[in-house]
Amino acid sequence: MSGGVPGAYAFNRTRGTYLATELELARTHWSRFRGLMATDPRQFRAGQGLWIVPCHGVHTLGMRFAIDALYLDDNNVVVHLEENLKPWRFAAVRRKATSVLELPHETVSATGTSLGDKIEIALGHAEKAQTA
Helix, strand or coil: CCCCCCCEEEEECCCCEEEECEEEEECCHHHHHHCCCCCCHHHCCCCEEEEECCCCCCECCCCCCCEEEEEECCCCEEEEEEEEECCCCECCCCCCCCEEEEEECCHHHHHCCCCCCEEEEEECCCCCCECC
């Protein structure tokens, strides 16, 4: 990870807690495919995240650490989640999801995030917060 977009974050409005304060966006074909592959585990720590748009499912091929993944619909509501998704696995595909937020493992349990939670995504000064 390159450290995220300045001012970008993911905030769980339902729980009143930040999921990521250093958020990176993957929206091109290559950045969505690459995701966190070959990322050093020490470079994906608490407070960081990768938002993949568009996305219906993820994998952890080529990764050396577990992640949590939040599947969000077009209103940024959690429609599915994967906790502690280990390396070299395929996660579920969810057609309701329009994006996936990848977070360091244990973020879901530490924040109490669950199905139906509303997530606010802000991508710095270039784009407005997406809260619908």
